[in-house]
Amino acid sequence: TIKNTPYEAIGGSQMIDVWVDAFYDKVGRHPDLIPIFPDDLTETARKQKQFLTQFLGGPPLFNEEHGHPMLRARHLPFPITPKRAEAWLSCMNQAMEEVNFPQPWREQIFNRLTKVAHHMVNTEDSD
Numbered sequence: 573t574i575k576n577t578p579y580e581a582i583g584g585s586q587m588i589d590v591w592v593d594a595f596y597d598k599v600g601r602h603p604d605l606i607p608i609f610p611d612d613l614t615e616t617a618r619k620q621k622q623f624l625t626q627f628l629g630g631p632p633l634f635n636e637e638h639g640h641p642m643l644r645a646r647h648l649p650f651p652i653t654p655k656r657a658e659a660w661l662s663c664m665n666q667a668m669e670e671v672n673f674p675q676p677w678r679e680q681i682f683n684r685l686t687k688v689a690h691h692m693v694n695t696e697d698s699d
């Protein structure tokens with residue numbers, strides 16, 4: 573079959589599921605991230621699966637349920653420091669490694685996520 577989108581090329585919802593679960597497993601253990609995330613990450617992971625599905629060219633699951641992502645606005649209630657952005661990206665990098673996320677999409681998508689993560693920063697580091 574022809575795989576026209578990164579979403580299809582990486583393995584669709586099956587890859588999204590294992591990837592996002594691996595990611596939040598790391599987020600839930602990261603000392604810089606624990607303070608701003610809920611204890612139960614089930615709903616957070618469900619929304620992130622919807623978002624990343626459409627981000628990679630799959631069906632617009634996030635928009636269908638929540639409307640426009642407006643990601644920076646949705647993150648304003650949480651103090652996102654440069655240090656937390658690096659922590660988020662470190663968890664993402666490890667998760668991609670763990671699930672054997674295929675190249676060349678791995679590098680390409682990580683680079684896109686790096687830009688989005690830096691755009692989410694809304695608070696200075698305190699130390």
Ligand code: HEM
Nearest residue numbers: 608609616619620623638646650652656657660688689692
């Ligand atoms: C939600 C932190 C970057 C996508 C959240 C939440 C936190 C958070 C605390 C709320 C969790 C909840 O209440 O369930 C961070 C931090 C980041 C970061 C510290 C570091 C820069 C990103 C990036 C993306 C993203 C790069 C895009 C790939 C989302 C989505 C949600 C979310 C889709 C759910 C929004 C909703 O509730 O509708 N994030 N985030 N985040 N984040 Fe991030």
